[in-house]
Amino acid sequence: DAGVTQSPTHLIKTRGQQVTLRCSPISGHKSVSWYQQVLGQGPQFIFQYYEKEERGRGNFPDRFSARQFPNYSSELNVNALLLGDSALYLCASSPYRGVNQPQHFGDGTRLSIL
Amino acid sequence: AQKVTQAQTEISVVEKEDVTLDCVYETRDTTYYLFWYKQPPSGELVFLIRRNSFDEQNEISGRYSWNFQKSTSSFNFTITASQVVDSAVYFCALSESLGSSNTGKLIFGQGTTLQVKP
Numbered sequence: 001d002a003g004v005t006q007s008p009t010h011l012i013k014t015r016g017q018q019v020t021l022r023c024s025p026i027s028g029h030k031s032v033s034w035y036q037q038v039l040g041q042g043p044q045f046i047f048q049y050y051e052k053e054e055r056g057r058g059n060f061p062d063r064f065s066a067r068q069f070p071n072y073s074s075e076l077n078v079n080a081l082l083l084g085d086s087a088l089y090l091c092a093s094s095p096y097r098g099v100n101q102p103q104h105f106g107d108g109t110r111l112s113i114l
Numbered sequence: 115a116q117k118v119t120q121a122q123t124e125i126s127v128v129e130k131e132d133v134t135l136d137c138v139y140e141t142r143d144t145t146y147y148l149f150w151y152k153q154p155p156s157g158e159l160v161f162l163i164r165r166n167s168f169d170e171q172n173e174i175s176g177r178y179s180w181n182f183q184k185s186t187s188s189f190n191f192t193i194t195a196s197q198v199v200d201s202a203v204y205f206c207a208l209s210e211s212l213g214s215s216n217t218g219k220l221i222f223g224q225g226t227t228l229q230v231k232p
Contacts, residue, residue, distance in 0.1 A: 003158075033219065042118075042205055042222030043159070056219050088157055098218055100147050100166065100209070105159035 002027070004106035006091050012112045013081050021076045021109045025093030031055075032074040033103060034066060037088040049074055050097040078111075086113045116141050116210045120223035127196055128231050135191040135226045137206030143167075147209040148189045149220065150180065154202045165189065196230045203227050 005024045013019050025032050031050045035043035045058040049068035068074045072093075078085055088110050092103035117140040127133045139148065150162040163173065165182050173180045177194045193200055203225045209218040 035220075040224075042207075042225050043220070045219040045221070048219060058219065090157075090159065092159075092220075100164070101218060102149065102161045102164050103220060104161060105151075107156060107158045110157070 004091055004093050004104055006106040006109050010110045014114050015081055017081050018079045021089050023074045023091030025072050026104055029093035029095050030072055031094045031097045033092045034076050035090040043090055055097055081113050083113050116221050118206055118208050118221055118223035120206055120226050122226045124227045126229045130195050132194050133196050135204050137189045139187050139208045149207040150191050151205045152202045198230050198232055201230045
């Protein structure tokens with residue numbers, strides 16, 4: 001079975017632009033979470049979606065938004081990009097929501113802001 | 115506040131040595147889950163183990179073992195007879211419940227970079 005897939009793998013943008021990152025969860029997984037990992041740090045939680053509804057949001061500005069589609073895939077959108085948005089963006093899926101669910105991660109999208 | 119601390123930033127060992135990665139956590143929840151993930155250079159976080167707060171039994175999986183001690187809020191990870199392929203960044207994480215929605219989010223430590231030299 002395919003794991004969590006993310007696209008694109010790498011992306012280069014300039015300040016002020018907008019970006020959309022995509023994620024396909026493991027087949028049968030209904031929960032998708034997004035994390036931002038700045039170089040040298042642990043991942044930071046951005047969003048969690050379950051059954052197409054936002055279930056949790058981390059401490060990120062409103063420039064960050066996301067949605068989940070009926071097939072459980074998800075998009076993360078970031079507007080008005082800043083240099084500080086340069087990071088590895090990781091998508092994770094789990095069968096259900098809940099504190100006990102191990103989350104399975106994709107390879108991430110490496111976003112560079114010039 | 116929920117927090118995970120991995121005090122060891124980098125560890126370097128020679129192949130076949132045993133190595134222990136430390137993890138200390140803070141939480142006010144009585145029910146919580148702890149995780150270890152491995153991140154090779156490719157970037158993907160690989161799930162290694164999950165432990166709930168009511169199960170303090172140590173676990174062994176091949177060369178990997180985990181020691182959970184609630185009294186000291188620690189969840190340490192030991193690799194026995196390390197191999198070059200074990201070289202990666204290792205993250206300890208705590209699952210926090212987001213209010214009444216029973217939605218978990220992972221709170222990660224800063225990670226420990228393990229380098230195993232041949």
